[in-house]
Amino acid sequence: MRLPILILSLIFPVFVLGGGLPASIVKRLHLQPKKVYVIDFFASWCVSCKKEIPQLARLNRSLDHHRYTIIGIDADRKRSDGVKFQAALRKKGALNFRVVNDTGNGIIRTFGPPGMPALYFVKNNAIVGKIIGARSHVASLVRRRLKGL
Amino acid sequence: MQLKPSLLAFTLLLAAHAQADDYVAVHYIHYDEGSGRTTIQTPTVEINKDFGTDYTLNLSAGRDALSGASPTWYDATSGASARLPDHAVPANDIHYGNIAYDDNRTFVSGALTTRFENRDALTVGLNYSSESDYLSRGVSAEYLHYLDEGKNRSVSVGLSYQKNSVDVHCFLGNTICDAISGASSKTITKDLDVINAEIGLTQILDTQSLIKASLFYNYESGYLSNPYMRVVRNKTHLVEEAKPDTRKGGGATLTYSRALTDDLSANLYYRFYHDDWGITSHTISLSTFYTLNDTLTLGLAGRYYTQSAAWFYHPGKAHFTDETYASSDRRMGAWHAYDVKVSADIHVSEAITIQSAAGYYTQPGNFHSRYLSVGMKYGF
Amino acid sequence: MTRLLMLSTLMFLLGGCGMIQDVKPWEKDQLAKETLTPAGSDTNLHAFRKHLYFSKEASKGGGGVAGGGCGCN
Numbered sequence: 077m078r079l080p081i082l083i084l085s086l087i088f089p090v091f092v093l094g095g096g097l098p099a100s101i102v103k104r105l106h107l108q109p110k111k112v113y114v115i116d117f118f119a120s121w122c123v124s125c126k127k128e129i130p131q132l133a134r135l136n137r138s139l140d141h142h143r144y145t146i147i148g149i150d151a152d153r154k155r156s157d158g159v160k161f162q163a164a165l166r167k168k169g170a171l172n173f174r175v176v177n178d179t180g181n182g183i184i185r186t187f188g189p190p191g192m193p194a195l196y197f198v199k200n201n202a203i204v205g206k207i208i209g210a211r212s213h214v215a216s217l218v219r220r221r222l223k224g225l
Numbered sequence: 226m227q228l229k230p231s232l233l234a235f236t237l238l239l240a241a242h243a244q245a246d247d248y249v250a251v252h253y254i255h256y257d258e259g260s261g262r263t264t265i266q267t268p269t270v271e272i273n274k275d276f277g278t279d280y281t282l283n284l285s286a287g288r289d290a291l292s293g294a295s296p297t298w299y300d301a302t303s304g305a306s307a308r309l310p311d312h313a314v315p316a317n318d319i320h321y322g323n324i325a326y327d328d329n330r331t332f333v334s335g336a337l338t339t340r341f342e343n344r345d346a347l348t349v350g351l352n353y354s355s356e357s358d359y360l361s362r363g364v365s366a367e368y369l370h371y372l373d374e375g376k377n378r379s380v381s382v383g384l385s386y387q388k389n390s391v392d393v394h395c396f397l398g399n400t401i402c403d404a405i406s407g408a409s410s411k412t413i414t415k416d417l418d419v420i421n422a423e424i425g426l427t428q429i430l431d432t433q434s435l436i437k438a439s440l441f442y443n444y445e446s447g448y449l450s451n452p453y454m455r456v457v458r459n460k461t462h463l464v465e466e467a468k469p470d471t472r473k474g475g476g477a478t479l480t481y482s483r484a485l486t487d488d489l490s491a492n493l494y495y496r497f498y499h500d501d502w503g504i505t506s507h508t509i510s511l512s513t514f515y516t517l518n519d520t521l522t523l524g525l526a527g528r529y530y531t532q533s534a535a536w537f538y539h540p541g542k543a544h545f546t547d548e549t550y551a552s553s554d555r556r557m558g559a560w561h562a563y564d565v566k567v568s569a570d571i572h573v574s575e576a577i578t579i580q581s582a583a584g585y586y587t588q589p590g591n592f593h594s595r596y597l598s599v600g601m602k603y604g605f
Numbered sequence: 606m607t608r609l610l611m612l613s614t615l616m617f618l619l620g621g622c623g624m625i626q627d628v629k630p631w632e633k634d635q636l637a638k639e640t641l642t643p644a645g646s647d648t649n650l651h652a653f654r655k656h657l658y659f660s661k662e663a664s665k666g667g668g669g670v671a672g673g674g675c676g677c678n
Contacts, residue, residue, distance in 0.1 A: 121637035122677055123246065125279045151631040156485075164575060184631045190374045192630045192677065193342075207345055210278035252649045256657070269649055285649075344676075376676025377628055418627060422665055427674065431626040433635050435675070478667045482641045490640035498664040506664040514640035524645055528613040532663055556663050564654070570646055580647045596657070598650045 094179035096202045101186055105147055106175060112144050112225050113198040114218055116173075117184055119151040124210035132171035136222040137172070144222060146220040148175035151184045151192075199225055238416075247274050252580070252600030262323065263293025281338040289330040290355075294323030298455040298542065298553060300463055309398035313461040330356040336365075345370045350385075355465075358392035358452075363419075375434075377429040381439075382422075389417040393452040394426065401452075401466045415448030434483040439447050441593075443474040443500075456551045457542035466552040468537065474500025483593045488516040504557070505564055506532035510564075522566035522583070531561035555591055563589045567599075578602045636675035 097107070107113060116132055128135070129148070136146050152158035154215030158177050165171035178184055187196055189208055195218065197205035204225060211217055228337035249272050256265040268288030277280065300310045302322045343345075346369040354361040365385035372378040393413045395402035401413060413574040425439035447470060454466040476498035484490050512526035537550035538557035545551040569584035580600045587593035628636070635641070644651035655668055 117631070119631065119634065120633050123275075126246075127275065127278045153634060157634075181631055185629075186350035189630060191376060194630070209341075209342070210340070211280045214278075250649060252647075254650070254653050271649060365620070369675060375627065375630060377625075379676060423666070428625060429628050429633075429636060429675065432623050432628050432632045435636060435641070439667065443666045472667060476664075476667055480643065482643075484635040484638065484641060487635070490638060492641065492643040494643055496664075496667040498667065500664075502663075504663045508661070508664070508667075510643065512643045514645050514646065522640070522646070524640075524647075526643075530658070530662060530664075535663065555659065561614065562662065564658075566649060566650075566654070568645070568650070578646070580650075582647060582650050584654070586661075588661065594657075596653070598647070598653070600647070600648070600649060 084102065101183060104183065107198065107201055108216060109200050111142075111199075112222060113196075114144065114146045114222070115187075115196040115198055116146060117149045117151055117187065117189055117192060117194040117196075119192065120157045121152075122192045126161075126165075126209050128193050128210065128214045129165060130168075131213075132218070133165075133170050133172045135215040135218060139222075143204060146173040148173055149178050149183050150175050151178050151181060153179055153181065155179045197221060197225060246604045248272075248602050248604045250600060250602040252598060254596060254598045255597045256594060258293065258594035260403075263291070263295070264592075265293075266290045279340045279598075283336045283338075284334070285332040288332075289328075289332070292327035294322060294325045295453070296323050296464055298457055299324060307397055307455075309455070309463055309465065311398060314463055316460050316542065319457055319461075319463060323541070326357050326453075330354060343371065344376065345373075358394065360390040361387060362389075363387035379427045381425045381427070383424075385421045387419040387421075389419065389447070391415045391417055391452065393448075393450050397452065397465075399452055417445065417447035417449060419446075420444045433485075434481065436482075437478075437480040439478045440475070441478070443473070445472040446470065450480065450552075451554060454552065455552050455555045456545050458545045458547065458551065461544050466554060467550050468535075468552055468554075468557075469502065469550055472500055472502055474498060474502075474504070483559075490514045502557070503534070503536035504532055506530065512566075518558065520572050522570040522572070524566070524570075526564075526566040526568075528564040529561065530564075532559060534559040560588050560591060562586065565581075576604045578604075619656070628644045630677070633677045637677045 114119065118129060132146055150158040152161065155177055162171055162175055176183065187194070191209045193210055195207040195214070196203050205221055206216060207214065252266040252268070252269045267287055267289045269285060270282070271285040273281065273283045297307070298319055298321055299305055299307065300314045301318045303310065305322055307324045332352070332354040334350065335352035336348055338346050338348040348367045350365040352363045363385060365383065365505050367381055367383035369379055369381045372380060391414070393399055393401055393415060395411045395413065402411070420570035421441065421443050423439055423441040425437055427435060427437045429435045449470060449472060450466050450468045452465065455463055456466050458464055476496060477496065478493060478496045480494045482490070482492045491511065491513045494510045498506045508528065508530045510526065510528035512524065515523045519522060535552065535557040537548065538552050538554055539545060540555065540558060564584060564586040566582055568580070571579040573579055578601070580602060582598040584596045585593070586596070639646045657664065
């Protein structure tokens, strides 16, 4: 039973929960080991992602920022598409967390979500949970998960 | 009046609505056939609204205002009228030509898509269409199931049922009214039920292209004739056409869509169709879109269609005698058609797009028509 | 008809053997475009054209199920 997990871990280093994130990702996202991070992967062309972001923004307003941080990863390959998309959301107050533009898709490839939108929970520089695919009440789902971390 | 072969409402399966930004769209279409012989003006309104990530509601409504003429046999001594004479007519007095009509059609439709946690989707739709002598009510359902975790392959199964009512006005002299006493002032309502089933497979081929294949089946049962269409029997008797009261047909489609560059997309479509009336058809179309800049998207589309004739069809006035089924409705004949369309979408702002298009549809030897469409889409 | 159905199926299966790539969820920006459908963004005009074909031609059906499209959501 352990062999497939070992093989998976080799091929997709962070696919398996508990896998440590590569140092390059930790550095690029400025992750601190003591904090819990919600990492939200989205793109301008992903309609469900667009529906979830305002919910995460509302959640972000009530989070204890000493303990929790939401980071958005924009997977748009054309930087201008991502920047335009984020600006429109920020203008409406629907985006209030830090976003990293992953135009080369290096970050999302490392996490390797099987679908979008994708949310990862990271603690001690390791993935400790994930929510893949659209959820109508994503904010309350994230809040519940955070309580257990 | 329903002489128009035109405008029997027939909305097959509602396509599952892809999740899109919320919008309201208003459009106006002007259709002109035979340089003013037939015109249709159609204003429509459509609303698409997502409720969270799991529900999408699409509502649309419109109204056709029709005026024009449609070709059939008539007794020239009594003018270009669809009314049947109750006596034999000398062959020289039987002409093939246009009978005038005008009518309004009102149509509404709604579809609700529900997505489940695995992102499978169920779309349920209702549609209603009404004109002076034709009423249509339909219900449809489609289920979309993803076959792989990456959602690169999916299967869709759709089913629709449509119940139609056709009014036959007895003053036209149709033999269907013969059994009714004092029938000339009456109207007989006939039923027409339509069932359609379709199964489709979608496969993403690479980051730029995808392919869709489908099989479909139609079953129609009831009054399939047009109460205004005439045939000539025994050279001098002008009577209503008689089509079979059931029709089974089906076929296959294949669509290949490809983003050729960041700005240029092409969609190639092929359909094969065959039914038990002996009609076989092939349709091929190509639609391309070019995004010039953030403001302008141009479209160019072409379509070719060819069909064989129904076994009970003949265009002549010296052909039919006492056959059970007979029709000179030229839609049942063998011919081909072309359609060309150009379009321009102008993105005025983040929220507003002006949409315009012009098209030309022709059946060489039968007729040609032009259509223009202008509209506005407001995203919110 | 049978031959064409077989041909369509065969083309599809051949695609399955050689042409299909495993596209990742974040690689679907091109596939998500409205212009990757025959209707483009003007679904109203597309519906009108389908109605025109229905009223002027003897064939019916084949424009129904939409399928999953890009599977981007």
